[in-house]
Amino acid sequence: MSRGAPDDRSESPSEGFCTSFLEGSTDPILSVDADGAVTYANPAAERTLGYDASDLLGRRLGSLIPEDVPRARSLRERLATPPRLVDGGDVAIPLGASDGTVQSFSARFHEHDPGDGPVYTGVFRECTDPDRGRDFRTYRNLIEHAGHAIYVTDTDGTIEYVNPAFSEHTGYEPEEAVGETPAILNSDEMPPDYFDSLWETIRSGGVWEEEIVDRKKDGTLYHAHQTIAPVFDGDGGVSRFVAIQTDITDRKAAEGRLKQYRDVVERLADPILLQNRDGEFVLLNEAVSEFAGVPREDLYGADETAFMDEETAVEIADRRREVLETEGPAEYEVSPTFPESGRDATFRTQRYPYYDGDGELTGTFAICHDVTELKRRETDLTRYERAVEGATDLIAAIDRNGQFLFANEQYRSYHGIGAEMDISDLTLADVVDDEQYPDVNRQVRRALSGQTVEYRTTRTHPARGTRRFDARYYPLGHAEDGASSVDGVVGVLRDVTDSENRAHQLRVVDRVLQHNLRNAMTVVRGRAKQLAEWDDPAVANAADDVVDRAAALLSTSEKAHHITEVLSDPPETEPLDVTRIVEEIAEAVASEFPEASVSVSTPDGPATASATTWLSRAVDELFRNAVVHHDRDAPTVEATVQTTEDAVEIVVTDDGPGLSEMNREVLETGEAVDALYHGSGLGLWLVYWVVQQSGGSARVEDADPRGTVVIVTLPRPV
Secondary structure, eight states, X not given: OOSSOOOSSOOOHHHHHHHHHHHHOSSOEEEEOTTSBEEEEOHHHHHHHTOOHHHHTTSBGGGGSOTTSTTHHHHHHHHTSGGGTTTSOOEEEEEEOTTSOEEEEEEEEEEEOOSSSOEEEEEEEEOOOGGGTOOXXXXXXXXXXXXXXXXXXXXXXXXXXXXXXXHHHHOOOHHHHTTSOGGGGBOSOSOHHHHHHHHHHHHTTOOEEEEEEEEOTTSOEEEEEEEEEEEEOTTSOEEEEEEEEEEOHHHHHHHHHHHHHHHHHHHOSSOEEEEETTOOEEEEOHHHHHHHTSOHHHHBTOOGGGTSOHHHHHHHXXXXXXXXXXXXXXXXXXXXXXXXXXXXXXXXXEEEEEEOTTSOEEEEEEEEEEOHHHHHHHHHHHHHHHHHHHOSSEEEEEEXXXXXXXXXXXXXXXXXXXXXXXXXXXXXXXXXOTTTHHHHHHHHHHHHTTOOEEEEEEXXXXXXXXXXXXXXEEEEEEEETTEEEEEEEXXXXXXXXXXXXXXXXXHHHHHHHHHHHHHXXXXXXXXXXXXXXXXXXXXXXXHHHHHHHHHHHHHHHHHHHHHHHHHHSOOOOEEEEHHHHHHHHHHHHHHHOTTSEEEEEOOSSXXXXXXXXXXXXXXHHHHHHHHHXXXXXXXXXXXXXXXXXXXXXXXXXXXXXXXXXXXXXXHHHSOOSOTTOOGGGHHHHHHHHHHXXXXXXXXXXXOSSSSEEEEEEEEOOO
């Protein structure tokens, strides 16, 4: 094609009109291909630039921009890729004419395809030189009535003009702004490099388009979308800058709120989801994905059946339909299982109808509170409440001011507090009588300081008489920021009156038996020894038998006395060196029974266990039992002390005939399987009760090839 004349093909009327329009236009019109090369130039372009069409065709349009024109390089790059110019608005382009002059044009490009590929055509309108009386009156009416704040500055940034919208948005009247610089709007919110980049861009002929935070005259900050463009003179130089600001404060605030809402929703551990009327997920937070064990993007368009058990999914679908039908909220509780994640949970869900911007019901919105831990705690609390209410002990709690927080039925009953009374209306001073209150209050104060208090006290009850109690007060508190705070005291009172009476009775019976039995048996043994000296062998043998039986009864009496003492003492433990105890007992037994072989293996250093002070008596009984009840002349007893992280073990091994089933039962369980259990086993009963009161255990095994192994396990001190 020539400069723009149509080809030789016949033209339709519309094509003829277009050709006539292009040819007759007084504005230069240039078309370029995708590489920016000129494919058409109308007569006005020839006249204006002084080139023939043949000189322009095939020449890159960017080559017409003189080298010394500001931003020539960036303009050439833009013209080399014409698709970027389409819909880009007016582009200021300075073009060099054949006579060496430079003319500035404002061009707007459009894309069309004549059949051989896309072509980009621009209409070039000449810009008026401001030094020759550039006139803004053509556009003044538009600018004055524009809703955006517009201001014009010279190349040094001094404001020359502001429109009414500028005054409305910023609070500065024209006479206050003109002559100043845009620094009057500076909010100090933007970094210095923001303005450095801004000036570098517009002074090189580029357009600056960014968001900014400025300050109004009254000090209020506002967000604006700001575009600053250079205005070129006839020689292609920058003569002014025009700035347009669009106030986006409300939009930024809305975006900020939206981001906050989104951040809150995403950070919530509770699942939140939006579903359409068919139950398909439209929106959901990460918590849904975590419970489901399915990536969030895979859940969009699916419903609950994609990740939870079918029964729960059906129940949720019913609830969802209920909300859609009634258009009212629903609250329900479900406990789904999630096969993909392997999790189980309980959710308390609030589901609401969801309406779009036009008020149309489009789905439901659900917030699912994970109450799994809460349900577990409620279950535990119910158990604790039943345990406390069912306890025979008197249990109550007070705050730091002595006000009651709760009291179980036993406490209420003992203190005459009726079920109809609100315990929180009472204080400790209201319940405890005046005589006992000072001591009780003193112990409570100790507990409030963080101590656990244990003591035995006597209380006089109007109907129940004098009672003895084991009282324990525990600090009631919570941990906050790593520190513990005591908020009150929990008190547990255990009535030990009956057990004390039984212990007292046991000691009385023990003393009577010890006195009467020992005195009587001492006399019997003395008389028997006299008879043993008779010359009659039959009488002497009978007398020896009486002496032996009397000695055995005295030994049994002594063991019974020790058992009474063990059972009468409170089971208090203390740290004891087991190594020392075993070594001392072994030495004493070896000295008393020289015919026996007694050996001990202990670790280096002390092996400390938590036990009662009766432990040495129990160890002595194990050694003696192994020697005395042996069926050979030279018994062998080996003792070993072993330690673990949590316990100390005493292992006593002999090569005797072994323990009977009844004796094993006594040592391990404290139960005799035979009602006629003989008294020679009282020593093993003593071992059992000492070990039990020490918080330990005992077990019996067979030795190889014969004999017995007794293992006593004792806890380490806490």
